[in-house]
Amino acid sequence: MGELFATYPILAAFGMTLLLTFFAAIGAAVLGTLVAVLRVSPVPLFQKVGALYVNVFRNTPLTLIIIASNIVMIVNLGFSFTEDIARDNVYWAIIGLTVYHAAFVCESLRSGVNTVPVGQAEAARSIGLTFGQSLVQVLLPQAVRGAITPLGNTLIALAKNTTVATAIGVAEISGLQKTMTEDRIDLILPIILVVAAGFVVITLPMGLATSWLSGRLAVKR
């Protein structure tokens, strides 16, 4: 096992997995909130746009989104951020993961919004708050607190879904696993164990933090 760590950049590959998770999580949180706002807004057109976004990206396989971000955007349309292929793929992988998981973040938040009693929104509007004010001051804070558990699930799914980025050559752990298996089939069990253990180390704290936060932040009604 020490031989594996000495020969292959296992920690760097897990670092890339964490980096993808971190930036895609931020991106998905921002984009997902925007789409959720569209979906709960009183304007029918906005609701439709939000629903269209969720239905398109939630129902498209992630592999397809990731490969399309490379083959369609870079290869065929020429949208490159940099001349450095490796960096370019990392950027596009983050974008692909972001647009995919934003759909799930949106739906988690919307389920949170549904935990807020209708009376709260009506009371907010009746004291003269605009839609934007009632959303930011009353609805979303409670919605986020009610949506901690589904948001945590989405985060865990995101961490594991970063493995799909290997399809366009991002140097994360599942790609390295393929390389290690190809070279060292005699060490296949240690390889699988190391990768599995790494993911447990990454996702287990997420789950624990989610449970702890959801208990602590639950809105007592």
Add this chain to the structure above:
Amino acid sequence: MKFGRISAIAVAALTATSLAACGSGSPGTGSTGGAAGGAGQTVKVGIKFDQPGLGLKSGSTYEGFDVDVANYVAKELNYTPQFVEAISSQRETLISTGQVKYIVGTYSITDTRKAKVSFAGPYFVAGQDLLVKSDETAITGPDTLTGKKLCSVKGSTSASNLQKKYPGVQLQEYNTYTLCVDALKAGNVDALTTDNTILAGYAAQAANKGQLKVVGTTFSTENYGVGLKKGDTAFCTQVTTALATFISSGEWQKSVDKWLGPAGFKPGAGNPPTAAACS
């Protein structure tokens, strides 16, 4: 592996008994090994399903050079082959768990693999090479790749070794070679690297014909073997004999010309190889 040897002998003895009961002989095999062929018995054979020119599933039929090898071996040993997909990372598992009898799928003989499986062969000597657009003149070998974009698939060590040796090379990796071919045709990468047989298979495809060419300067040696259960020397010897007949009968040359020839591909030095003795 005492147990493995004993069970192999037991299996061989059983096969011989059942053959005797059936009263059927099979051509071309001696009685020394005990197991004298399969008497038309159906066996599972692992091949690649996605490599044009080597092992490709099209509809319900299979075609390519590796498929020809697999079929010839099966015919010589009097088996009826039933093809199953053997993706690279699962080949050893498929063999050691007995899910397939043997595998013919661009399977390079290496020492780490020999720890898990045995090989009959080599039946082809391939080498790492480059595939470029047919109007490319600047790339003539790995040392002309500096500043160029190279494509390969994830898990292929050959590409990362090349990048280590020539740091100026940028590497784009995908999960399939098909995407590499697309990127190469679109001009987004300058070359695609892997075994010359695989490259020739893509260059010979109808959709790519005339657009791509194999550079032809190999910079590694890959001995393709038939993977089979570790320590099954009797079976290994039979396969080795079948491979020798495949080559000496001219079927080998015919098959190479048929599947890889359209790309203008000529097998490199050392071909056709002489299969090593089984151990």
